[in-house]
Amino acid sequence: xxxxxxxxxxxxxxxxxxxxxxxxxxxxxxxxxxxxxxxxxxxxxxxxxxxxxxxxxxxxxxxxxxxxxxxxxxxxxxxxxxxxxxxxxxxxxxxxxxxxxxxxxxxxxxxxxxx
Amino acid sequence: xxxxxxxxxxxxxxxxxxxxxxxxxxxxxxxxxxxxxxxxxxxxxxxxxxxxxxxxxxxxxxxxxxxxxxxxxxxxxxxxxxxxxxxxxxxxxxxxxxxxxxxxxxxxxxxx
Numbered sequence: 258x259x260x261x262x263x264x265x266x267x268x269x270x271x272x273x274x275x276x277x278x279x280x281x282x283x284x285x286x287x288x289x290x291x292x293x294x295x296x297x298x299x300x301x302x303x304x305x306x307x308x309x310x311x312x313x314x315x316x317x318x319x320x321x322x323x324x325x326x327x328x329x330x331x332x333x334x335x336x337x338x339x340x341x342x343x344x345x346x347x348x349x350x351x352x353x354x355x356x357x358x359x360x361x362x363x364x365x366x367x368x369x370x371x372x
Numbered sequence: 373x374x375x376x377x378x379x380x381x382x383x384x385x386x387x388x389x390x391x392x393x394x395x396x397x398x399x400x401x402x403x404x405x406x407x408x409x410x411x412x413x414x415x416x417x418x419x420x421x422x423x424x425x426x427x428x429x430x431x432x433x434x435x436x437x438x439x440x441x442x443x444x445x446x447x448x449x450x451x452x453x454x455x456x457x458x459x460x461x462x463x464x465x466x467x468x469x470x471x472x473x474x475x476x477x478x479x480x481x482x483x484x
Contacts, residue, residue, distance in 0.1 A: 287470070288470035289470075290471060290472070297381070297476065298476060299461060299474045299477045300477075302472070302474075305471045307469070307470035313470075313471075315471060316373070347415065349472075353470075356403070357404070358403060358404020358421070358423060358465050359404075360418045360421065361408075361418070361472055363416050363417070364415065365415055366415055
């Protein structure tokens, strides 16, 4: 049971390049989310999904796309990288327990630098 | 949407003292309030959580209190130790929704 796995761990992009950050979980969790972490800004929600085929925008969705074709995978696409997207990105998954909240399990993070 | 504010942003205490971090939220329908600890270079990990049907929860040296009327909840760490030094995040969610909204974090330093 690997939990939440993110790849790559580090990435350097040039402005205007595109890339996909991968996230996979093997816990059969319904909920998956992407966050970015910047100094002094905490964890800001980019996009999230409540199940396969369903995605929604979070607090800072501009410049990012997501899709959820399977329960296990939730990739994050940067369409045209900008220096403002330099950040640490975390993927997280949670179980759906109806009206009761559940713990989020985080991947190890991806440190992205856009030059 | 939900707005979560966390205070203080930094907190320095002597070993053995208590530390208190407070968060306020805006959406009265929120019913799940977890706290995460993040050590340098690591991923956030849950340390304690509380649901809206409970006012207080304790786990050894860590406790969380919730005031739903005032829409705030707090993390209490007693008998702090140097290994408690980390960044702590509060978060708010609704059980029927997939998203958690986080506060901006508190950097706790415990001096030996």
